[in-house]
Amino acid sequence: MLPIDEIRGVDDVSRRPGHEGFRPVAPWPNARIPPASQPGRPSVPVRTRAGKPMTPVFGTSSPLRGVSGMIRRWAYTFPEHRARRWLLLILADRVEATGPRLRRLAPLAVPLLFATFAAFRPRARMGRVRVSMLHLPRDSGSRLATGR
Amino acid sequence: MKAITYDGPFHVRLRDKPFSRIEHPQDAILRVTAAGICGSDLHLLHGLVPDTRVGFTLGHEMVGVIEETGPECTGLKKGDRVLVPFQIFCGSCYYCQQGLTACCENTNPAGDLATGCYGYAHITGGYDGGQAEYVRIPFADVCAEKIPDDLSDLDALPLTDAMATGYQAAEMCGLQGDETVVVFGCGPVGLYAMRSAWLMGAGRVIAVDHVPYRLEFAKNWAGAEPLNFREVDVVSAIRSMTEDRGAHCTIDAVGCEAAGSPVQRALGIYGKLYGGSAQALNWCIHATRKGGTVSVVGVYGPPWTLLDFGTAMNKQLTIRTGQVSVKRYIPRLIDHIRAGRLQSESIFTHRLPLEEAPKAYRLFAQKKDGCIKVALFPRGEPTTIH
Known part of the structure; x- marks a missing residue:
């Protein structure tokens, strides 16, 4: 790569592509006017562009589903300049993320749940009168430790 | 096909997803040969961008080879080696005609906030990204740019963003x-x-x-x-x-x-x-x-x-x-690369197979191991670090 001294000032204003007038106002090569319309359903609700026609192309990745989908659908009923649209979308993200989070916790949480359930042995306790519920966790812990 | 997907905040996951398919007459399917991880991918990873959905494919920097074209995609053919700007644009709307392809109004049904983008939150249209074996390229013969033979994939990859x-x-x-x-x-x-x-x-x-x-x-x-x-x-x-x-x-x-x-x-x-x-x-x-x-x-x-x-x-x-209207800058930047004024390859400190993307994201996000930029290879060609 060339040193700084040799590259300095090579791009004067007229050579910068963002400079006004650098490119004539015209369609890009291969562009169709108007573009053909994509069949199918987009993965974002159409109503978000109220008053505008559907775009000719759209993405179909990860369609709306479940509770997070319902929140997102509601969020998109509000225009972009309303904060509630964005806050609802963020809420939906958090709701959706609980699924993967639970899945990642499962290898640890499921055995722990079984162990706790076994320690409590609820069926064995049915019909008994427990004087103090405060001792229940401690008893369960000692049962786990001693195996009795 | 293999794809790197968002799996909730701070997690990405390698998944098997259905193959990308032609959904519009001007679409093409790109076989990705190299994909980059961008700093803005980290904003998604960290849950900062609204409507980031679990399961969508990440990645908006990619180069590859055209695998299939739609019936109206006449400017490209199977086997063409192309780079793909991170925005999707029609090339014919009011903004595109002025050169502002980053403001195209024909590719993002979610609103006027931005144009459609690959592998970003659904507020930019809900398009799968390029950190995968294949990706759908809408308006392919308008957006994609053929890579000159004297430029490598890694030379071309940073041009996309x-x-x-x-x-x-x-x-x-x-x-x-x-x-x-x-x-x-x-x-x-x-x-x-x-x-x-x-x-x-x-x-x-x-x-x-x-x-x-x-x-x-x-x-x-x-x-x-x-x-x-x-x-x-x-x-x-x-x-x-x-x-x-x-x-x-x-x-x-x-x-x-x-x-x-x-x-x-x-x-x-x-x-x-x-x-x-x-x-x-x-x-x-x-x-x-x-x-x-x-x-x-x-x-x-x-x-x-x-x-x-x-x-x-x-x-x-x-x-x-503003987001950069990539397309209009490509010819000038290629001039600079050829003349040695700008360089691409040396900025890729890490080059990893696609399967190692979770590790790559970790390195990049935590700024460890001298990481500046990561290139992912779905075909797993280079496997060396540095």
């Missing part, structure tokens, strides 16, 4: 010659902005970051004067270096995950109460001299930002912003 964004950041400063330019952020975009500022005649380039190896890289690779904001009061330091006036131009190449302010990070990033931390942008406003220019290419999430705009107004600053 980082290099063009950095170039535009410097261009928006309106440099005439001999100005002092301060670039906040020494990631790939910041580094390209520094070299581009030299190309446009800057007299002095100052790089601000807090990661020592990145500052060292900026010094050696981009000829910038490094400034570590953990060691100095950055605004005072810049003013003292510029006759106590401030720089002529500042560039925010950081965006919504800026360090340097516990309050901004607590509220904007951890609390998710607004669109990330605006600390870098606030520093830009304070470090620019009166009547100067602030160029913003860092990404901020909606809905709002905790910004010191009163100071910007009182200092008569010009604030220029």
Whole structure:
């Protein structure tokens, strides 16, 4: 790569592509006017562009589903300049993320749940009168430790 | 097909997904040969961009080979090696005709916020990204650009986003010659902005970051004067270096995950109460001299930002912003690469197979192992680090 001294000032204003007038106002090569319309359903609700026609192309990745989908659908009923649209979308993200989070916790949480359930042995306790519920966790812990 | 997908905040996952298919007559299917991880992928990873859905494929920087074309995609054929700008644009709408392909109004049904983008939150249209074996390219013969034979995949990959964004950041400063330019952020975009500022005649380039190896890289690779904001009061330091006036131009190449302010990070990033931390942008406003220019290419999430705009107004600053309209910059940037003025390959410090993307994201996000930029290879060709 060339040193700084040799590259300095090579791009004067007229050579910068963002400079006004650098490119004539015209369609890009291969562009169709108007573009053909994509069949199918987009993965974002159409109503978000109220008053505008559907775009000719759209993405179909990860369609709306479940509770997070319902929140997102509601969020998109509000225009972009309303904060509630964005806050609802963020809420939906958090709701959706609980699924993967639970899945990642499962290898640890499921055995722990079984162990706790076994320690409590609820069926064995049915019909008994427990004087103090405060001792229940401690008893369960000692049962786990001693195996009795 | 294999794809790297979002799996909730701080997690990505390699999944088997159905093969990409033609959904519009001007579509093409790209067999991805190399894909980059961008700093804005980290904003998604960290849950800062609304409507980031679990299971969508990440990645908006990719190059590859055309595998299949739709019936109206006449400008490309199977086997063409192409680079794909990160935005999707029609080439015929009001904005596209003016060259503002980043503002195309025909590709994002979710609203007017931005044009359609690959592998980003669904607020940019819900398109799967390129960190996968295959990806659908809408308006392929308009958007994609054939890669000249003398350029490698890694030469072409930064053209899709980082290099063009950095170039535009410097261009928006309106440099005439001999100005002092301060670039906040020494990631790939910041580094390209520094070299581009030299190309446009800057007299002095100052790089601000807090990661020592990145500052060292900026010094050696981009000829910038490094400034570590953990060691100095950055605004005072810049003013003292510029006759106590401030720089002529500042560039925010950081965006919504800026360090340097516990309050901004607590509220904007951890609390998710607004669109990330605006600390870098606030520093830009304070470090620019009166009547100067602030160029913003860092990404901020909606809905709002905790910004010191009163100071910007009182200092008569010009604030220029925008996603880069990549397509119009490609020919000029290819000239620079061929002439050795800009370089692509050396910025890819890490080159990994697609399967190792979770590790790559970790390295990139935590700024470990000297990581500047990562290239992923779905075919698993190169497997070396450094």
